[in-house]
Structure formats: C-alpha cells, structure tokens
Amino acid sequence: MSRVRIDMKAGADLDGFRRALRIFVRDRVAPDDVVFAAEGVQDLFGAPLAGEAPPVVLPRAVTRLIADVVCHRDHERYGLLYRLVWRILKGERGLLEVASDPLVYRLARMQQEVRRDIHHMHGFLRFRRVVTEGGVTEGETESSGIEEKERFVAYFEPVHFTLAAAAPFFAERFANMAWSILTPDGSLHWDGKKLVEGPPARRDPAAAGDGFEEGWRTYYAATFNPARANPKLMAQHMPRRYWADMPEVAAIPELVSFAPVRVREMIAREAAASPKRAPEKALQKMREGRPKSLQDLNALIAASEPLVSGAVPGATRAVLGEGPLDADIVFVGEQPGDQEDRQGRPFVGPAGQLLDRAMAEAGIDRGSVYLTNAVKHFKFEMRGKRRIHQKPTLSEVKHYRWWLMAELEFLSPRLVVTLGGTAALALSGRQVSVTKMRGRQEFPPFAGFLTVHPSYLLRLPDAEAKASAYCAFVDDLRQVREIAGERLKAA
Amino acid sequence: MDEKLATKLGILADAAKYDVSCASSGAPKRKAGKNGLGATAPSGICHAFTPDGRCVSLLKILLTNYCLFDCAYCINRRSSNVPRARFSVEEVVRLTLEFYKRNYIEGLFLSSGIARSPDRTMEEMMRVAKTLRRVHGFRGYIHLKAIPEASPWLIEEAGRYADRLSINLELASGASLKALAPEKNDRTITEAMGQMHERILEARDERRRFSPAGQSTQVIVGADDVKDAAIIRASARLYDDYALKRVYYSAFSPIPEASLLLPAKAPPLRRENRLYQADWLMRFYGFSADEVAESGEDGMLALDVDPKLAWALKHRERFPVDVNRAEREMLLRVPGLGQRAVERILTSRRHQKLRLPDLARLTAGLKRALPFLVTPDHRPVSLIDRLDLRQRLAEPAQQMSLF
Ligand code: SF4
Numbered sequence: 087m088s089r090v091r092i093d094m095k096a097g098a099d100l101d102g103f104r105r106a107l108r109i110f111v112r113d114r115v116a117p118d119d120v121v122f123a124a125e126g127v128q129d130l131f132g133a134p135l136a137g138e139a140p141p142v143v144l145p146r147a148v149t150r151l152i153a154d155v156v157c158h159r160d161h162e163r164y165g166l167l168y169r170l171v172w173r174i175l176k177g178e179r180g181l182l183e184v185a186s187d188p189l190v191y192r193l194a195r196m197q198q199e200v201r202r203d204i205h206h207m208h209g210f211l212r213f214r215r216v217v218t219e220g221g222v223t224e225g226e227t228e229s230s231g232i233e234e235k236e237r238f239v240a241y242f243e244p245v246h247f248t249l250a251a252a253a254p255f256f257a258e259r260f261a262n263m264a265w266s267i268l269t270p271d272g273s274l275h276w277d278g279k280k281l282v283e284g285p286p287a288r289r290d291p292a293a294a295g296d297g298f299e300e301g302w303r304t305y306y307a308a309t310f311n312p313a314r315a316n317p318k319l320m321a322q323h324m325p326r327r328y329w330a331d332m333p334e335v336a337a338i339p340e341l342v343s344f345a346p347v348r349v350r351e352m353i354a355r356e357a358a359a360s361p362k363r364a365p366e367k368a369l370q371k372m373r374e375g376r377p378k379s380l381q382d383l384n385a386l387i388a389a390s391e392p393l394v395s396g397a398v399p400g401a402t403r404a405v406l407g408e409g410p411l412d413a414d415i416v417f418v419g420e421q422p423g424d425q426e427d428r429q430g431r432p433f434v435g436p437a438g439q440l441l442d443r444a445m446a447e448a449g450i451d452r453g454s455v456y457l458t459n460a461v462k463h464f465k466f467e468m469r470g471k472r473r474i475h476q477k478p479t480l481s482e483v484k485h486y487r488w489w490l491m492a493e494l495e496f497l498s499p500r501l502v503v504t505l506g507g508t509a510a511l512a513l514s515g516r517q518v519s520v521t522k523m524r525g526r527q528e529f530p531p532f533a534g535f536l537t538v539h540p541s542y543l544l545r546l547p548d549a550e551a552k553a554s555a556y557c558a559f560v561d562d563l564r565q566v567r568e569i570a571g572e573r574l575k576a577a
Numbered sequence: 578m579d580e581k582l583a584t585k586l587g588i589l590a591d592a593a594k595y596d597v598s599c600a601s602s603g604a605p606k607r608k609a610g611k612n613g614l615g616a617t618a619p620s621g622i623c624h625a626f627t628p629d630g631r632c633v634s635l636l637k638i639l640l641t642n643y644c645l646f647d648c649a650y651c652i653n654r655r656s657s658n659v660p661r662a663r664f665s666v667e668e669v670v671r672l673t674l675e676f677y678k679r680n681y682i683e684g685l686f687l688s689s690g691i692a693r694s695p696d697r698t699m700e701e702m703m704r705v706a707k708t709l710r711r712v713h714g715f716r717g718y719i720h721l722k723a724i725p726e727a728s729p730w731l732i733e734e735a736g737r738y739a740d741r742l743s744i745n746l747e748l749a750s751g752a753s754l755k756a757l758a759p760e761k762n763d764r765t766i767t768e769a770m771g772q773m774h775e776r777i778l779e780a781r782d783e784r785r786r787f788s789p790a791g792q793s794t795q796v797i798v799g800a801d802d803v804k805d806a807a808i809i810r811a812s813a814r815l816y817d818d819y820a821l822k823r824v825y826y827s828a829f830s831p832i833p834e835a836s837l838l839l840p841a842k843a844p845p846l847r848r849e850n851r852l853y854q855a856d857w858l859m860r861f862y863g864f865s866a867d868e869v870a871e872s873g874e875d876g877m878l879a880l881d882v883d884p885k886l887a888w889a890l891k892h893r894e895r896f897p898v899d900v901n902r903a904e905r906e907m908l909l910r911v912p913g914l915g916q917r918a919v920e921r922i923l924t925s926r927r928h929q930k931l932r933l934p935d936l937a938r939l940t941a942g943l944k945r946a947l948p949f950l951v952t953p954d955h956r957p958v959s960l961i962d963r964l965d966l967r968q969r970l971a972e973p974a975q976q977m978s979l980f
Contacts, residue, residue: 184928185921186935209622213679238678256680259616261609263678298675301578301586305676308590309637310627314846319630323623334625334681342628376696376728390730481776488729 089119094164096125097271098157098247103164107171108139117172122164147182148174154197157204157247166193203245207252210328213238213265214296238265241289241331247271253281289331299333306334312345380411380496387489392463407458407493408432414570415450416499417441418490420508420539421461424473432457437541441505444540444556448563456497460512461486483512494532500573502532503566506539524562526569535569537562578675586672588662592642592653595827596688596722596745596795605789613714615677615684617740621718622683635686635718636676640664640702644690648747648761650800653690663692669705670713677717684718684740685709691724699727699735706738720790725769732769736776741790741822744769746815753801770794774819791822798826798849804876805848809855813866816859826852851878858885861916862909881971886912889949890967896949897957900931911949912970913942945970 090113092106103122110120148171155163170189174181184190216237238260244252249267253274256265266275268287275282317338329335377383384406392404405422408431417433425435433441445452460483466473490512494502504510504527510518513529520538527534538559546552578586607617623632639653641663647655664672673685687705689698702721709715720741723732736742746766773792794815796808812824828849855878858864862885872888873879879887889896889912898907900922908919918940925931925939932954937943948957948966 180928183924186925186929186931186938188938191938205622208618209624211680215679240680255616255618258608260614260678260680262612262614296679298578298679301583301672302676302679302681304583304587305590305636305638306625306627306633308587309594309633311594311629311631314629314631316630317628320626320628323630323632324626332625338628345628391734484775485730485733 089121090115091121091123093123094125098250100153100156103152103156103167105138106164107168108142109137110168111142111171111175112139117165117169120165120168122168124161142171142175144171144174145179145182151182151193151197154200154251155193157200157251158196159246160196163196166196200246200248200251203248204252204255206325206328207242207244207248208255210324210332211240211242211256211267212332213240214293214299218264236264238263239268239293240266241268241287241293243289243327243331244269244271245327249274257281295333303334303337307337307341310341312341312348315342315345317342377492380493383489383492383496387462392465402427402464403430404462405430405432405459405464406462407456409456409458410454411456411497413454413456413497414500414574415454415503415566416456416458416494416497416501417503417505418509418512419457419459419505420541421459421475421478422464423475423541424464424466427464427473432459436544437539440540440543444560444563447560448567450563450567456499458490458493460490460509462489478508480511480517483508484515487512487515500533501566501570502529502534504529504534504536506542509539510536525565533569533573535562535566537566582668582672585662585664585668586638588660589639589642589664590637592659592690593637593639593686593688595652596637596686607716609716610714613716614674615715615717617716617718618683624681624683634683635720636673636682636684637686638664638669638672638688640669640687640689640698640705641692642690643692645693646691646761650747650797666701666704666708670708673709673717674713674715677715682717684720686720686722688722689724691726695724695726696728696731699724699731703731703735703738706735710738718790723769723773725766729769729772732773733776736773736787739788741793742773742788743793743795744773746770746794746796746811746824748797748801748803753803770815770819770821777820792819793821793823793825795825795827798828798852805852805855805873805878806870806876808852809859809870810866812856813859824856826856847880848878851880851884855884858888863906864888864910882967883912885910886945886970890970897951898949899951900936901926901952911946913945913947913949914940915942918942 090110092102092109094102094106106120106122109115151170152167155167166189170181170193173189181187182190185194216239218235218237249269249272253267253276256267257276260276262278264277266273266284268284270286270288273284273287275284320338377386387406388404390404405426407416409416419433419437422432423435423437426432426438432438442452445455461478464473465476465478465482467476468474502513504513507518507520510520510523510527510529513532513534514527518536520536523536524538525536527536538555540559543552543555543559546555605617606619607615609615621634623634625633627633641661642653642659643661643663644651644653644655651657652659669685669687673682676682677684685705687702689702691698702724706719706721709719718741719739720743721735721739723735723742723744725744732742744766747761770792773788776787777791796812798808808826815821815824826849828846855869855872858869859866864885868888869884870876872884872891878884882890889910895907895910898911900908905919905923908914908922909916914922921939922931922936925935929935930953931939932952933943936946936950936952940946947955948970950957
C-alpha cells in the first residue's frame with residue numbers, strides 16, 4: 087500500500103490526531119504506511135487525507151495517554167501513538183499494563199515528561215500584577231467578565247506544548263482574578279469567566295517588576311538554612327531553564343557563596359550565649375492566661391463562637407449558668423432551648439418552669455442552686471418559622487466539656503445533678519442510660535445524682551404517665567436535697 | 578511592600594526555617610468559589626527550591642519570635658539574642674494573599690513563639706486563619722502549629738479553619754524535654770495531641786470540618802542523646818496512638834547562640850535522612866518498628882547503607898527473591914525496588930515472564946536490586962554470600978553537610 091499523509095496543526099493537535107486515527111482505523115492503514123506531517127512541513131510524499139470516520143473505542147487509560155503525549159514536542163509522537171493503538175486493536179488489549187514493553191515504556195516516559203512539564207508550570211510560573219486602569223489589556227479580545235482594574239501576567243517557557251493542559255489549574259485557583267499566561271507557543275487570557283487564546287509571545291525585557299517581588303526575594307533568602315547548603319539538589323528539582331522568569335532566583339548566587347561564612351559566624355556566636363533568665367516567669371504567664379474566675383470564664387464563653395458545626399443552623403448566643411457562686415447544688419441540663427436563647431438565661435422556658443414547680447414541691451429553693459447547661463448554645467433546625475430543638479451530637483457535647491468542667495471547678499458544689507443523658511454524658515465522658523443509672527452517681531471529682539430532664543416529662547403523651555413520672559421526678563429532687571444536706575453536715 | 582513589613586518578614590521567616598513540616602498535601606480538593614481565591618492540589622506543589630535543596634510550598638513564618646519560654650534548642654528562646662519582631666493578624670493575612678495571587682505559594686504555615694500568653698498567641702493565630710477564610714474566601718492551604726499550652730477550645734476553633742494542625746513533640750523523650758525545655762511538659766504535649774486526634778475522628782464521623790489534613794509533628798534529632806531505635810519506636814507509637822499523618826525529623830542545626838547544653842556541631846544530615854527512610858519503611862513497606870530499629874547496630878541506624886538494605890543484609894537467608902513469583906510483601910523488601918516498581922512488576926508479569934532487560938525498564942534501582950533477585954536470565958547465588966556485599970553496595974562515605 088502506498089503511504090498516506092495527514093497534516094497536523096502546530097502544537098498539541100489532539101483533535102487532528104483523533105480525526106486521523108479514526109480514518110486510519112477505518113481504512114486499516116498499517117502504522118508503517120502513515121505520515122503525520124507537522125504544520126508548515128512541505129514536500130511530503132503521499133496524498134493528504136480528508137473526510138471523517140466514526141469514533142474508535144479505546145480503554146480509558148489509552149485515551150488519557152494520548153491526551154498527554156500529543157503535548158510532547160517530539161515529532162514522532164503521533165506515529166508512536168498510532169502504533170500503540172494499532173497493536174491494541176489487533177488484540178493486545180492489555181498492552182498498556184506491560185510497562186516493560188519498549189513501545190509502552192517509551193510512551194510512558196513521554197507522558198511523564200509532559201506531566202512533569204505541566205507540574206513545573208503550575209509551580210514555577212510567576213504572575214506580575216499589572217494595573218490596567220479600567221482599560222482592556224493588550225492581547226485580550228472582547229472582555230466579558232469582571233470589571234478589570236488589575237491583571238496578573240506571567241511569561242513562561244514550557245518544554246512541551248502544555249499551555250492549554252496547564253491552564254485549567256490556574257482558572258480554578260485564580261477564578262476571581264484577571265490573568266494572562268504568555269508563552270512562545272501561544273498565550274491564554276482569563277477574564278473571570280472564560281479562557282481566550284492569543285498569539286505566541288516573547289519575554290518582554292521592559293516588563294516592570296511588581297511591588298511584592300522584593301518581599302518575596304527577602305522571604306526566599308530568609309527561609310534558606312546556610313548550614314545545609316546543597317545547590318546541586320536545588321538545581322535537580324528546579325531546572326535552570328525556568329530561572330529567568332522567577333524573581334527569587336536572583337538571590338541564589340549570594341546565598342550560596344556566603345553560606346560558609348554565615349555558618350562560621352553562627353558557630354562563633356554560640357560561645358556568647360546570654361545567661362538564661364528564670365523560667366518561673368513563663369510558667370506564671372501561662373497560669374495567668376487561664377480564666378481566673380467564673381466571671382472570666384463566662385466572658386470567654388460568651389465571646390466564643392458556638393463549637394457546633396457551622397453547617398448546622400446553630401445558636402445565636404451563649405447562654406451562661408446562673409445562681410449563687412457558693413451554691414451547694416448545681417443542676418446541669420442539656421442545652422438552652424428557644425426561650426432560653428431569646429432571653430439569654432437558662433431554664434426559663436416550659437421545661438424550666440416545670441423544674442421550678444418540682445423544686446418547690448421538693449423543698450428546694452431555686453434561688454439557692456446554680457443552673458447551667460452541658461452545651462452552651464442552642465442547636466436547632468428551622469421548620470417553617472419555628473426553631474426546633476436538635477440534640478447535640480456526642481462530639482459537640484465533648485467540645486463543651488472543658489467549659490463545663492472549668493465552670494464546675496470554680497463552683498465546687500457538694501452535689502452535681504445531671505438532668506438527662508446528655509448532661510450525664512458531659513460529666514462522665516460516656517454514653518449513659520438514664521433508666522439504668524438514675525440515682526446517686528460519682529462524677530469524679532464530683533458527687534452526683536442522675537435524673538431525667540424535665541422536658542422528658544413534657545413530652546410524655548398521656549396524662550397518667552405524665553403524672554407518675556412527675557411524682558418520681560419530685561421524689562428524685564427530695565433525695566437530692568437530702569444528699570446535699572447530709573454532705574453539708576458531714577463537711 | 579513597605580520596608581518595615583519586609584524587615585519583619587525577613588526576621589520571622591528566618592526564625593521559622595527550622596520547622597520542617599511544611600508540606601501542603603493531604604487537604605481535601607477545593608476550588609476557588611465565586612468570590613474566592615485559591616484551591617488545593619491533592620499532593621501539594623513546590624513553588625521553588627532553596628539552595629539547601631528544600632522545597633518552598635508555603636509561606637512559612639512565625640507570628641512572632643518573642644517567646645516567654647527558654648527551650649535550649651530553639652532560636653526563639655527567651656535568652657537568645659536575636660532581633661525580634663511581631664506581625665499583626667492583618668499583616669500575615671495580606672502577605673499570604675498577595676504572595677498567593679502571584680503564584681509564589683500554596684498557602685500559609687503559621688507558627689509562633691509564645692508571646693504574652695499561650696492563649697493570646699493561639700487566639701491570634703486562629704484569627705489569621707479565620708480572617709483568611711471568612712473575610713477573603715481564601716481556599717488555599719493553611720497549616721497552624723498549635724500551642725499545646727493554649728486552652729483546648731482555642732485549638733478547637735483553629736481546627737475549623739486550618740487544613741492541618743500540628744503540635745511539635747520536639748524531643749522524643751520526656752527526660753530530654755525536661756533537660757532542654759524545662760518549661761515544656763511532655764504530658765501537656767501528648768494530651769493536646771490526643772485531644773486533637775479525638776476531634777479529628779469525631780469531625781470525620783460527623784462530616785464536619787476539623788483539620789481535614791490531619792495532624793503531624795516534628796522531632797529534633799541530635800540535640801540530645803536519644804538513639805534512633807528509640808525515635809523510631811516513639812514515631813510508631815505516635816502513628817498508632819494519634820493517627821499522625823507525618824512525623825518530621827529535623828537534624829538539629831547549629832543555630833545562632835545555641836545554648837551551651839547542646840552539642841556544638843550538627844549531627845550529619847544523613848542521620849535525618851535515614852530516619853525518614855526508616856519512617857517510609859514503616860508506613861509504606863510493611864516493616865514493623867522493631868524490624869527497622871534492629872536493622873542497625875546499638876540502636877543507631879547504619880549510616881553507610883539505607884535501612885532497607887541494612888535489613889536485607891542482615892536477613893540474607895530470605896533472598897534471593899524470584900521476580901516472577903514472589904508476593905508483593907517480599908518484593909517490597911528487595912533493596913532498590915520502590916513501591917511503584919513493585920506495582921509495575923506485578924501487573925507486567927501477568928502478561929510476560931520478566932527478564933533483566935524488562936526489569937531495567939521497570940525500575941531505576943536494578944543495580945542495587947541485582948544481588949537479591951532471581952530472573953530466568955539471572956541468579957545471584959554467589960553474590961548474596963559475598964562478604965564484601967555491604968561495601969559494594971554502600972554509598973560513598975561523604976558527609977552531606979558543610980561540616
Ligand atoms: S516555646 Fe517554642 S518558640 Fe518558645 S522557646 Fe520553646 S520551642 Fe522556641
């Protein structure tokens with residue numbers, strides 16, 4: 087068969103290769119019989135091909151390899167790729183897995199070189215800020231996006247035809263910024279919405295620096311440790327071909343040549359170490375950093391954001407504990423509810439009112455006890471216009487545990503009464519069954535008592551159950567009063 | 578950039594350079610939002626390399642190098658006679674954004690001396706991260722070096738904005754810590770690590786954002802006389818107990834005006850290097866801490882050969898290994914074969930019997946692997962028993978540092 091020729095566009099002509107491949111496969115043209123002619127190459131034998139053919143089905147890894155390798159600068163790339171496809175279609179379906187096959191090996195190396203080049207562009211490209219004073223920058227076609235006051239422009243010389251492949255990275259990262267990347271093979275311009283192609287460019291020797299380049303050089307120089315100088319390793323990672331367009335490398339010669347001197351100075355200065363001052367001062371500062379009173383702690387809690395997930399609609403403010411600081415008994419609830427959140431005070435809603443009543447019946451003066459919550463913020467879900475209470479998660483309870491424990495330490499009560507499982511969890515650090523554990527408890531370092539949360543009584547559906555549960559609750563509170571009284575006497 | 582800010586930058590970057598945990602990997606993949614700036618790349622990107630061969634990927638600075646503490650190995654310690662500076666929250670934010678926009682960096686690595694009080698310092702660090710995220714919609718990488726002495730809720734809040742939080746263990750033994758950093762307390766440090774680990778796990782369960790790239794730590798090597806074996810075992814424990822993402826080793830550098838308690842010279846960088854290799858063996862090659870630790874002599878890793886080769890030389894009875902038949906676990910133990918090479922061998926050999934020329938295309942370490950491998954065209958019977966095998970495979974004994 088006589089040879090056939092296909093003309094390819096300059097650069098990475100993926101579309102051209104796809105078209106050629108389809109025609110060749112349809113016509114069963116052997117790899118030895120094709121010529122891929124780069125744009126501008128004259129006088130090639132063989133008749134140029136025209137027309138279209140149906141798509142070819144290939145494993146995904148192969149199409150990925152093709153997309154990468156077409157960016158390579160080696161003019162044999164199309165021919166090699168076609169050889170690979172030919173063999174795969176001839177029955178070697180798993181060819182790409184045979185990394186030891188010479189053709190696969192060569193293409194894999196080319197792919198790796200292209201990928202490395204893209205990676206280098208991502209890392210080593212440097213933008214310079216250019217003020218455009220409302221106008222349209224040169225090289226830009228119609229501007230459609232953001233109102234442009236500044237544009238970031240970079241010049242880069244890739245090894246392969248990788249500009250288009252590397253650009254999406256910049257579009258994702260600098261989406262909200264106008265930028266241009268200029269290369270000898272072409273340029274790309276981003277306006278906040280889309281990428282526009284432009285002509286090849288040269289490095290502009292007159293391009294002005296950017297106010298931050300000097301600062302960047304300062305940073306680069308400072309972050310180098312002269313005691314570990316190893317310029318060879320540096321050059322291995324950062325090939326010299328990119329240096330011309332990286333502002334920081336201007337600092338390198340001086341850094342390297344002065345490194346030995348700097349190290350000698352460092353060692354010489356060791357002898358002149360100043361005497362240490364007393365460490366107590368630092369430790370004292372640390373202690374001072376902690377809240378010194380319940381008031382300090384509360385100020386801290388009030389100023390902090392809710393330690394619940396930002397994704398969950400959460401509280402509007404912290405609801406702090408309330409009551410005399412020398413209270414014998416501290417009641418710990420779950421978390422503030424709707425009313426508590428609005429008024430900024432604990433136990434003022436329906437459950438709080440029920441607690442008041444039960445306390446009065448049990449002979450506990452509400453004014454003499456301290457009331458607080460395990461979780462300091464209201465967690466809820468909006469349902470229509472209503473804010474529906476949501477149970478805090480295990481970890482949310484644990485987040486608040488430090489605050490709660492610090493609070494209790496300031497109060498040092500004789501008895502801590504946990505209302506419901508969440509409060510018991512906060513004090514014990516574990517999941518607790520209210521029915522099984524109801525009654526006297528130890529919550530080291532505190533003596534404790536576990537009973538139900540008053541809101542549980544409100545939720546019971548029938549009146550009879552409600553009444554008996556309420557009696558049991560009042561009984562519990564009587565016990566609480568007695569235990570606290572005993573401990574008071576014992577003390 | 579104005580001169581005052583540049584001066585500060587010089588001082589506070591210089592002071593931060595001894596912290597080596599500066600990778601930007603492991604963050605969840607993110608793109609810039611509509612009004613935001615920044616993205617994260619799955620494996621991080623190096624934007625430059627310094628003449629010490631290290632990668633610059635983040636703006637690595639201290640918030641301040643004033644410090645109340647007096648840790649002997651640290652250049653920022655109270656008694657050190659270095660110039661001091663302090664950034665404001667806004668300054669750090671501005672520097673990060675401006676550098677980021679010019680594609681100099683992947684994000685920010687912020688550490689700090691303990692100025693005024695641990696809480697005040699931690700709070701300001703948290704505010705840097707929060708301002709970047711909330712006010713500027715910054716979606717690049719943020720790594721905060723938490724202050725273990727700070728209140729847990731501050732660290733907690735910081736974790737909501739940072740990609741990674743870390744706490745420096747600094748010294749592998751509590752005794753060294755007591756001698757060299759008397760104000761530091763190893764319990765405070767490990768407790769803070771434990772809490773952080775718990776938070777990370779919980780957040781993952783609840784699909785909440787908390788230090789999604791995990792936590793890491795740094796151990797200084799050569800400032801005390803702790804042996805490699807002890808360091809390796811300590812690291813293995815850290816990986817187990819706190820699911821650390823990385824343990825970084827930093828060869829102690831002769832820092833200006835280091836304390837008289839410290840050795841006057843730096844340990845060879847090769848030791849640091851060997852520890853990293855040992856670390857890799859544990860994390861990716863299926864070696865246990867004990868196996869790695871025992872590959873050396875007297876609790877120190879060999880300096881002339883890497884720990885994998887050292888292990889193989891001590892276990893010659895398990896070699897040579899048949900490339901066409903051996904299991905992955907054993908192939909991974911062959912010196913010279915990396916993880917990638919082993920995977921390639923496994924897939925390639927399903928299609929063909931591998932011979933030496935094939936292997937040469939699959940790994941760059943064939944020369945080192947030869948004494949330990951069998952292929953249809955190669956059998957190293959005599960080589961594996963040679964007494965001088967070690968010398969033949971050892972790297973030339975050159976010091977890699979300037980000393
Ligand atoms: S506390 Fe940190 S910054 Fe301060 S001296 Fe110790 S190691 Fe250095």
